[in-house]
Amino acid sequence: MATNAQISDAPATRAGAESPTGLIERMAREGRAAQRVLATMPDETKAQALRLAAGRLRADAEIVLAANALDVAAGEKAGLSGAMLDRLRLDEARLSAIADAVEQVASLPDPVGQVIDRSTPSNGLELSRVRVPIGLIGIIYESRPNVTADAAALCVRAGNAAILRGGSEAVNSNRAIHAALAAGLEEGGVPRQTVQLVPTQDRAAVGAMLAAAGLIDMIVPRGGKSLVARVQADARVPVLAHLDGIVHIFAHHAADPAKAAAVVLNAKMRRTGICGAMETLLIDATYPDPHGLVTPLLDVGCEVRGDRRAQAIDPRILPASAEDWDTEYLDAILSVAVVDGLDAALEHVELHSSGHTDAILTEDAQVAARFLSEVDSAIVMHNASTQFADGGEFGLGAEIGIATGRLHARGPVALEGLTTYKWLARGTGQTRA
Template sequence: MTTDLSKIIEKPGKPVVSAEDYVQGLGLRARQAARKLASATTEQKNLALTAAAEALRETSSELITANALDVANAQKGGRPASFIDRLELNEERIESMATALEKITELADPVGRSLMETKRPNGLMISRVATPIGVIGMIYESRPNVGADAGALCIKSGNAIILRGGSESLNSSRLIVEAMQKGLAAAQLPEDCVQLIDSTDRAAVGALLRCIDYVDLVIPRGGRSLVQLVRDEARVPTLLHLDGNCHSYVHSAANLQKSVDIVRNAKLRRTGICGATESLVVDDTIAKTFIPLLADALVGCQLRGDPQARDCDPRVIAASDSDWREEYLDAVLSIKVVSGLDEACAFISEHSSGHTEAILTEDPEAAEMFLTNIDSAVVMHNASTQFSDGGEFGMGAEIGIATGKMHARGPVGLEQLTSFKYQVRGDGQTRS
C-alpha cells in the first residue's frame, strides 16, 4: 500500500503542505539531530547499531510480510526478475542486514581522526581533523537493504540521513527505518538521525535535491535515469553512482579454466548488482578455445558478440552497438574480441561507465599495465568484479560505488562519509 504525500503532511483544520515544505521539515529535523550525533561517543553510536540489528531480527516476520506485498506489487507492475531479486527479502537477507550493522560497530570511528598535524615557526599548532559531512540525502531504487546499510554508515560517521527509497519498496523501508530509529532511541540519540521520505510522490525527490538549507550531500543509488536526474536537477552537492557497465578482459596469457570460473561468478553469481560483469573482452589468440568453454559454463546466459566472437561458437548471437554500453542486470553478456592489451584498454575506456574492470592473466607485466592504464574506480587482476563491494573491501558496508573522481571514489564507506576541518591552537600569536 503506497502513501499519498498529502495524507502525511495534512493537518486537521490546516491546508495541505507542499512537498517542498514537507522535505524542508525533514531537513530541519535532520540538521538538529546531526548536531547532537556529531558529538556522540563511539560507544553510543555502536549501541545504536547493535540495538538496531536486534530490532531488525525481532521484526523479521513482519518485515517479510511487508516485503511480500512490495514484491507482489512489483510483479503486477511487470518488473523483470532481476528487479524482483534486488527487492526481495527473506530471513537470510534480513540476518545479513543485521550482521552488517554489527560489523560496522567493529570498525574504527572515522570522526575525530587526525589527518595532518604541523607546527608553524610562530608556534601555531595546526591539525586537520575528520568531521561528519552533516546531513546526507540518499535516493535509491528497489533494494530495501540499502536503507539499513546507509543508515548504519551515517550513524557511525556522525551524519544524519534522509532516505528516499523506491516506491516499490516503501512497505519494507518503513519497517527498516523504524528498526534504525529504535536503535537510536536505545542509545539516547535523536530518532531524526534516520528519516524516511514516506511517500511515492516524485515531487518530494525534487524537493530533496533543492534542499540547500539543510542537506549537505545527495547520493543517488540506482539506474542511469535516476543518476542523470540527480546530476541534472540537484542544487545540493552530489556523489554520483553511475551504472555498472563492468568489463572482464581475458588476456592471451590467461589460465583458461581459472578465467571461466571467474567470469561465471562475475556474471551469474548475482546478475542484478552493479558489480556484475556485463561485457567480456577476449584476445583473438585464445578466443576460439575460450569462448566455447565459457558458453558451456554459462548455461542460461545469453551471449551477444561481434562477428569474431560469433565465429568462435554458434551459441553467440549478434550484438548491436548499444550492447557495448548496456548494464543488463540480467543473464546477458556481450563479448568483444580484440587483438591485444592496447585494443582491450581502448575498448574498455571508451565503453565503460567507470565502475569496475578486471584483467584475467598470468602475465604480471600485462596485469600492471592494465591496472595502471584503466581509469575506473576499481580495477582488478584475476578476480571477479563482484568483489567490488564495501563489505568485501573491509568497510563493513557501503552507501554506494562512486564513479566520479572528486571527494570519494569506489566503495563509499565510513571514511568517505567524512569531511575535515582545521583546528589551530595558539598562545597569543598575532599576525604582522
C-alpha cells in the first residue's frame, strides 16, 4: 500500500521530464486510446469496476484522510477562508458519502446506447438517434476533493475517459483519491489511463488542456469566477461552464412564516461554501414577519448587509453596496433587499441572478407558478431550500457541475449531460433522386 509521501511525490517526479504541453498531449492520446476500449465494454463491466473503485476508496480511507489532513493544515497556514476549508475538509462521514456516490452512479442505468427517438420519413429510411459518449473530457477544478471521485465515476459510467486537474489546495487529497479509484477501476478491467490526474500543479498544464483541440473533446471548469473566466477566454475546446452561484430566495407575503424561516436559515447556513447556498434574500414589503427571517441568521453569526428598508428590520444589518447584489460570498454573509411584490422580485432576479438557482417561498399557487415560469435559471424552486441544488439530491447519483448556460446541458450535469448522440440510418437500398 502506498504511503502518503509516495502519493504526494511520485506523480511530480514522473512529470518532471516533460513540458506541460507534451505531458497533456501524451495523457490525451493515452486517454483517447483507453476510451475506445471503454466504449466497447458491457454495462455491467463498467458498473462492477465502479463498485470496486468505491470499495478501494473505503479500504484506503486512512490514507485519504491523512492526505487530506496535510491539505487542511496547509490551507489553514495559507489563510484559506472558513468556507474554503469546509469545501476542502474530509472526515470519515464525508469520505463514506463520496464512496456511496460512486456506488450510486454504478447503479444508475447506462445512458450509452439509449435510443432517444425513432422515425421513418417518406424516403423509407429508418432513423434513430442514439446516445454515445462524448469522448475525452478535461475537468479543471479547485478545492473540493470530492470532484475527483464524482467526475471519475460519471465519466466512466457514461463511457468517457477523463483528465482531471485539481487545485493546489487539495493536491494530496486528490492524489490519494485518484490512486484508490484507479486501482479499483483497473481491477475491474477498465484501462488505467481512462481516468488520469494531471501530476503537476504548473498552471501551464491548464493552458495546454485548454489548447488541446482535437485531443480533448470538452472542458468542464469547476471553481471560482476567475478560473471559469480564464477557461472561457482561453479555451480552444468546447466548454461546459458553471458560473457564479448568485442564488436568490424571495419571501412572498403569502409565505408560511415558520416554513419560510426554516428554509431561509438552512439555505444560507447549512453549508455556506457550496454553490447552492443562498446569497441574496428578497423580502416582500408586506411580508408579515421579516424579523423572523433575518434575526435567526444574525444570531448564529451570519453577517447581513441590506438596503435602506432592510436595515430597518434589525440594527445589526450593515449597509449593502452596489457590488453586494452581484457577489457570490461562499461565506456566512448575506445581502437582503426589501422589494415591492412579485414584479419587483422578478426584476431584481433578472438583473442580478447568475442563472444558477433561484427560489420563491409562498403558499399562493398562482404566484409560485408565475415565478417558476418567468425566472430563467437552470434550477427554479418553490418552498424548498436552495441547498437541494445538487445532482445527488436530484437522483442523478452525483454531478460533474451545475451548468448555467443554455446549450447541451443545464442544471446538474450527470450521466446524460456527459453524452452526445449520433444518427443511425437503416435503409433497404434507397437512392436519392
